Amino acid sequence: MRRPLISVLVLGLVLWTLPGCRRKKEEATAAGGKTPLVFKYQPLGDPVAFRELLADFERKNPDVVLTTEALPNSSDVAHQFFLTSLEGGADDFDVLVVDVVWVPEFARAGWIADISGAFPPEVLRRDFLSGPVEAVVVRDEKDQKDKTYAVPWYVDVGVLFYRTDLVPRAPRTYAELEQFARDARAKQPLLQGYVWQGRQYEGLNCNVFEAIWGHGGRVLDDKGRLELDTEPARAGLAYLRGLIASGISPPGVTSAAEEEARRVFQAGQAVFMRNWPYAWEEAQKPDSPIRGKVGITPLPTVSGEPGWGTLGGWQLAVNAHVSPKRKEAAERLIAHLTSPEANVMMALSYGRNPPRPSVYKDPRLVERVPFIASLLGMVENARPRPVTPYYNLLSDVLQSEFSAAIAGIRPPEQALKQAQRQVDHLTGQFE
């Protein structure tokens, strides 16, 4: 009678020892007492240049054994990975990449470490663009201090692409944009006017925030409360809906993300496009039908001053669960990867926009990637999306209400009222 019991026990033991059921502690056991360091990031393209940058770090830090681990490219999937692993207390990676909207969330949840010691907020404010710094420096309400939780690695910003052969000059106001689009279409009726991202997803939020800012609005009030039921917000959302209703934008924008919009523009079928700077490189390829006919400019506004594009991009942070020794090594890696020299390399080899304004004036950058150098004004004006730990909770509500307004299901006023009510419900719960 004892044998079945034993087999059950054996089975249990087998299950328990299966990899994945337990997490091995591997604290500083790398060869020769060296500190192991694991860097979790999204591959950038041709790895040669980046490997050289990492090898350079290892040469300068012989006490560290560096390993890199790839993350999925989709921001959503990467977020899900960090959500489950960091909440589970994973300590098998030290340095991680963090999307610009995650920093307050991860900091509040206690998943990423305070690195103010190595990167004081005032130094970041001096050396880096203001938008990304606003996103990575989190105010600790308890001791009334600003703390750094991540260091900007590269930045992105929403910009306006236009066809230099179809319009007289870059539009500065919304009225100009509409007029230019209409004039161009009067000559070529098959052209589309203005393509942007209206599918229900995070990119829609970026487009809507830009329209609200362009109408003189702010999304966060002084107390950090998300404020949507305002005149500029109504005007901004109504403007986007109006673009579709008046035919300036094709109805297809309500299902378009970045690539859908880019393909239309790339094929030479649209006058204007809102997108991220990555679309530039494709447009300038030798076989591109719009090569040499594309200009890039800040988004238009009501008043005509240069518009504020949504800030995107990635930061580097330290896993809060790792030992002080590994944290110290992790900070050295972050310093290495975010140095002005590394910024230049990332721009030259991978087309990533530097987070330090000074780097845009580097002669190598100006000479070899003048396009990136020309973005300085736009990245200086880039605004982060509402910096709040519950951005991901709110983003979902905003996406569906914005989408309802864009698709014409609800008038903008009503969509904003509903969004405000749900946001207040979500945030009210927390306070």
Added chain:
Amino acid sequence: MNGTVKATGSMGRERRQAYMLVAPAVLVLLGVALYPILAAVWLSLHRLILVFGEQRWLGLENYGFMLGDARFWNALKNTAYFTLVAVTVELLLAVPLALLLNTAFPGRGLLRASVLVPWAIPTVVSAKLWAWLFNPDYGLINRLLPGQDINWLGVPGYALHAAILVDVWKTTPFMALLILAGLQGISEDIYKAARVDGASRWRSFLSITLPLLKPAILLALLFRTLDAFRVFDAIFVLTEGGPANTTETLSIYAYKTLMRAGNFGYGSMLSVMTFLCVVGLSLVYIRLLGKEGRG
């Protein structure tokens, strides 16, 4: 067992041994099926938002909030509509398809295999493919259809039906295959007898094929309904639930709440509700199947 044999000592030992033998399987099942369900139920009774790192007992408060949550009812409505329409259309297409595959003609083996191709393609891949076909600017579907271009995935009303079309395209072959298996279980002799009695083909389809096929059809419906009710991947790739949540199903709502927002309490509640709906549906089917078995 015919009940005349009394359970002797050796019978009792055999039974105990049988229990022992199935015990590991039962343990594994408990571990991988029951435990996660109970854990989800337990979480659904809490307020647990990962960002805020606190877990507080709420009792049934999440369920109370759900009753007034328009987004939940919208997702339930979308899910039910999707399931009902998709499964009905699939059944209507699968039965003739199965009958066709059951007749003898040259190249039948090849056709049987090729019919399964849509089903064999991973859903994410085929959904991406369809997203291209549906694209309003360079998609093939608008090119082929006469009249004005339709923005399939961006207009409420069209988007959910586009998703249904993808599901029908993908899973009709699977259903046809299940029904084909049922068809092959029907003895040729019955048809011969019917022909001797002078029954028409239509008559023998109605009076022989359909009644004898009923268990197979019910089984196919059971599989497909449960599957369709949990639909996630196809719709997520096509629209992510947009525009304005008009294609958001329960699974997508639960995923977004759990994994994007990190709201584990409410998200678990949504998963539990999906689970309960699916359990309800399967009970109905199992009862119907049971009746079939006895009848």
